[in-house]
Amino acid sequence: DLARALPKLDAACRLAPNDVANWIDRAKADTDYERHAEALAIVERGLQHLPDNQRLFEARIMILRRSGRFPEAEAHLLKRIETDPNDSWAHFQLAETVGRFDRPRGNIHYQKAVELSPSNQNYWINLANSLDRTRQGDEAAHIQAAYEAVLKAISLGPLPSRQLRMARNILVRIGRFDLVSQLGTFRDLGRGWANESLHDALH
Numbered sequence: 001d002l003a004r005a006l007p008k009l010d011a012a013c014r015l016a017p018n019d020v021a022n023w024i025d026r027a028k029a030d031t032d033y034e035r036h037a038e039a040l041a042i043v044e045r046g047l048q049h050l051p052d053n054q055r056l057f058e059a060r061i062m063i064l065r066r067s068g069r070f071p072e073a074e075a076h077l078l079k080r081i082e083t084d085p086n087d088s089w090a091h092f093q094l095a096e097t098v099g100r101f102d103r104p105r106g107n108i109h110y111q112k113a114v115e116l117s118p119s120n121q122n123y124w125i126n127l128a129n130s131l132d133r134t135r136q137g138d139e140a141a142h143i144q145a146a147y148e149a150v151l152k153a154i155s156l157g158p159l160p161s162r163q164l165r166m167a168r169n170i171l172v173r174i175g176r177f178d179l180v181s182q183l184g185t186f187r188d189l190g191r192g193w194a195n196e197s198l199h200d201a202l203h
Helices: 002-015 020-031 036-049 054-066 070-083 088-098 103-116 121-132 139-155 161-174 177-182 186-195
Strands: none
Touching: 002 020, 002 036, 020 036, 020 054, 036 054, 054 070, 054 088, 070 088, 088 103, 088 121, 103 121, 121 139, 121 161, 139 161, 161 177
């Protein structure tokens, strides 16, 4: 019950304001009920006590995106990149933020993220997925680049179910059915997708 939980969570923040877990737990209590404005206010209070805390900065970006405040999320990330142009996480999150509205620009930041963190499988598969969805410019070149990014992602280890769906779609599109079969049987993949409520992947 939210009304009962909030006083305890508020007290924890008051008594130990330098413990980031208290602020994260307090904000999550609000986001669980779609109270995004309240959650953001909590995160901003936490950042007053812990101004350089990565977890709170991440929470700020996630809450802004969930509440549809994409320009604000973008502004915070651009400021972060201005401070540290080699922050791969910031480039990735900027791609996630702007890519849904400006795919080519998102691709630039996905590409920068994998250049800065070439062993990050999550960055590679999301770059691949974005390139596969890009309709501007040379679509054939985008598909080829998406395929190459998928190969890189696969080389870094097993993919989670959600990302297996991304990889499979690209491999099917490019005709690499030999690699599709290596990802697992459709029955096995489908079970994982169903467990994660990815029912659209079953069609």
